[in-house]
Amino acid sequence: MSRQGLQPATRSDQFLLSCRSAWIGLVLAFAGSVAIAQDRDDLVIADFEGETYGSWTTTGTAFGPGPARGTLPGQMDVSGFQGSRLVNSFHGGDSSTGTLTSPSFIIKRPFLNFLIGGGKYPGKTSLELVVDGSEVRSATGPNDAPGGSERLDWASWDVAEFVGKPAVLRIVDQHQGGWGHINVDQIVQSHRKQGIAPVCRELVVNARYLHLPVQRDAPVRKLKIVAGDQTVREFDIRLAEKRVDFLVFDDVQTLRGKTLTFETLLPHDAKSLEKIVQADELPDAKSLYREADRPQFHFTSRRGWLNDPNGLLWHEGEYHLFYQHNPYGWDWGNMHWGHAVSPDLLHWKELPIALSPQKYGDWCFSGSGVVDRKNSSGFGSETAPPLVAAYTSTGRGECIIYSNDRGRTWTEFAQNPVVTHQGRDPRLLFHEPTKRWVMAVYDEADGKQAIAFHTSADLKEWTFESRIDGFYECPDLFELPVTGADDQSRWVLYGADGAYMLGRFDGHRFTPDSAKLRTWYGDFYAAQTFSDTPDRRRVQVGWGRDVSFPAMPFNQQMAIPSELTLRTTDEGIRMFARPVAELASLHSKHHAWRDLGSAELGRDLFAALTGELLEIKAEAEVGPTSKLTLLVRGVPVVYDASKNTLSCGKHSAPLAPNKGLVQLQILVDRGSIEVFGNEGRVAISLGVIPAKGVQTLSASTEGEKTRIQLLEVDELASTWR
Incomplete structure (x- = not known):
């Protein structure tokens, strides 16, 4: 059996010495003053709850005019402090510097306890104790690399040897750049050591x-x-x-x-x-995927945090979904690549983690995957082509990995990184006309946010080609035919926020022929499309950002896989998104109504609906003043013809009628509602846990000529059964 606290001899010796030192200090402190021994209460030196620093003195600008009310502009969430204020030297950001010095005080207790966080730069972001003009103790926050947390934690100094002496505390911020600040709160003299x-x-x-x-x-x-x-x-x-x-x-x-x-x-x-x-079993194996709020036809990880879809590809009958994953917690961090496979985009089987950081701080950020069918990389063979993926190593750059066992295990390319720059999120594709691989990757240069294009013959050596400004994070690049227009196609350049451009791509440079456009709205981010699909469909999966599950051991979900098409509209060529056809395989119980006006909707039409998993389809005739409202498990889905808007909860999207008609397709799962308007001309994702025990569906109409011609509801089966 294992034992708490078992340590190598050197650590044990240090621990014993530390303990002995503390006890000696206590004895000296008790012997030095009977009054101190009798007074067991803590002495607060500073709690920083005032609007100003009082008798403390400042230099520079880092500490501002007084204690901060928690988090400052541009800063990650600050937590762990007591009361409503703390010392926070992020005033003006990490570029500001300064000092904050206490008035002199007498050390009357053997321990000095305090809360501290921020940068880990001794002498530059530190709390210092000065006795007789010399620095005798110093402490810093825990952070000196990207990531980290703004949480303050308890720390303690053994100051028994200085009991009875005057001292000064100095808080220093002399570091510029990442984590160039310090947070301090609740400095207390005590007979008890408090800390970690x-x-x-x-x-x-x-x-x-x-x-x-x-x-x-x-x-x-x-x-x-x-x-x-x-x-x-x-x-x-x-x-x-x-x-x-x-x-x-x-x-x-x-x-x-x-x-x-x-x-x-x-x-x-x-x-x-x-x-x-x-x-030998997973935690709570018997209840896995059966948790109260577990989505039933959207992908969620077994445990932990999920965000951007990565490496989407099809190979030998399997759709591969990799994703940004924190396997050790409910919140963002520890970026690995999780991995799941599916035969139909709905029923997913989770596999072991595909990609882990090589060391702490060198996280595995987003990327993409392809099948190297002609083995141009030499990682496999033409009869057994390798799977190749590119990802961002936060400590190195853009890196290549490959698999020769259907994606079950992955090997790092020995010459990684293959591209170094200020950016992330490489998207791989093969450009058939030039017979070259292309990497579209988010890039920051000259103070601008852009997508850069690199090319390669073998996925190993890459050449920079061009850059297009105005996109942020997680690019996607693909070509789509224009439905109904023979021999017409457009390239789609897509950014993390859902904005896209249509244009031409010659393997070197993207030339837009549209302004930025949008299909998706709401809680939807960092989408990517599958490579190498056998039916040439362009299937997209997005991260349902802010689709949260506060009471669950997992967090966030993927949006429903959707097929993308280009169609000609009155506004020009536009991209449409509709749930994949495979969704129909989950239909279990069908309900349908026709020709519904306000009078018919006043009756209790929907009493037979009992399922919590729903696909709702509605087609309505609307006039200039029409308003159609579907209340879906307590969440309003509204089409307002006077404003040409479709809304779902707090999110809305522009949508004009199509020849006097509006079509809606609504998907309801345990953590979200997704709405597709006019065959996917716009789509809205809303993260919400729909209310239980309320009416499943109700409908109402306002305005002239408002009538629901067809309303269909399919109750859906779970994909986890």
Whole structure:
């Protein structure tokens, strides 16, 4: 069995010395002053709850005119401080500098406790204790690399040797650039040490999975797992300190028989590492995918956070969905590539994590995948073509990986990175006319946000070709035929926010022939389309951004896979998005009504509807003043002809009638409602957990000539059954 606190001899010796030092300090403190020994109350030096710093003095601009009310403009969310204010040197951003110095005070307790966060730059972003004109103690925040957290945590100094002496505290911000600031709060003299300290645990692996306990509101801790002299895992996790909200898991099959050492920082009374257990099953395996709020036909990960779809491709009968994934927590962080496969875009099977960071801080950001059918890379063979993916390593640049076993395992290209620049999110495609591979990648240069194009003959060596400004993150690039127009096609250049341009692409440069356009609205981001589909459909999947599940051990979902087409409209060529035809395979119970006006809708038409998973189709005749409202499990879906708008909850999109008609297709799952207007001319995604126990559907009409010609409702089966 494993033991909490088991450490190598050097760590144990340091721990004992630290303990002995603390006890000696306490004895000296007690002997030095009977009054101090009798007075056990803490002495607050500063809680920073005033509008100004009072008798503290400032230099520079970093600390502003007084304590900050939490998070400052442009800063990540600041948490962990007490009361309503704190010292926050982010005034003016990370480029500002300055100092904040306390008046002199007498040290009367053996410990000085404080909350601290921000940058980890000793002497440049630090809290310092000055005694007799010399710096005798110093502390910093935990952050010196991209990512991290603005949470403050307790720290403590043993100051027993200075009891009775005058001292000054100095808060310093002299660092410019990332994490060039410091956060401090609640500085207290105490007889009790309050803070975090190194803890370890050893465990011999004898099962496939580690079950790791998570508490949603616990501080983020860095957990390192070491086997011998090798770090095999290192990640951030909200380790349970007071209660276990849910369990996440780590597949350690390849580490069976090895002794693992877990290392982290925890409060002295936390037993978090003792709560880590081993099992050959996933946590809560019997209830997996059956949780109360689990979406039933949208993809969600088994555990943890999900965002951008990555590496979408089809190969040997399987659709591959990779995605940005935090396997260790409910919130964003620890970016890995999760992986799932499906025969039909609806029924997904999750596979082991496809791509893990090579080290802490070098995260696996978004990218794409293709089938190298002619083995131009040499990673496979022409009879067994490799799967090749490109991703952003946050510490290196754009990197290539490949698989020769249907995507089950992946190998890093030895000469990574293949492109270095200020940017991310490479999108691979093969340009048939030039017989070259193309990488479309988000790029920042000359203060502008752009998509850059690089080309390659072998997916290994890349040449910069051109750049087009005005797009941000997660590009996609593909060619589509124009429906009903023989021999006409357009290239679509697509950005993370859903804006796209139509134009021409010659393998080197994109030439637009439209302004920015939009199909998707609402909670929809970073979409990507599948490569290498056998039926040549262009199927898109987007991240349902802000589709949250607060009570669940998973978070966020993918939007419904949709087929994209180009069609000619009165406004010109436009892109349409409609749910894939495979959705019809989930139909279980059908309801239909025809020719419904306000009188007919006044009756209880929909009492027979009982399902929570729905596909609703409506076709309505509208006039200039018409308003059609469908109340879908408490959420209003409204078409307002006077404004030419379609809305779903808080989101809306422009939509004009088509020859006096409006068509709606609405998908209802446990975490979202998606609405497609006029055969997908616009689409809206709304993250919402629809109310339970309310009427499933009601409808109403206003204005002249408003009539529902056809209303169909299909109750849907779950894809997890």
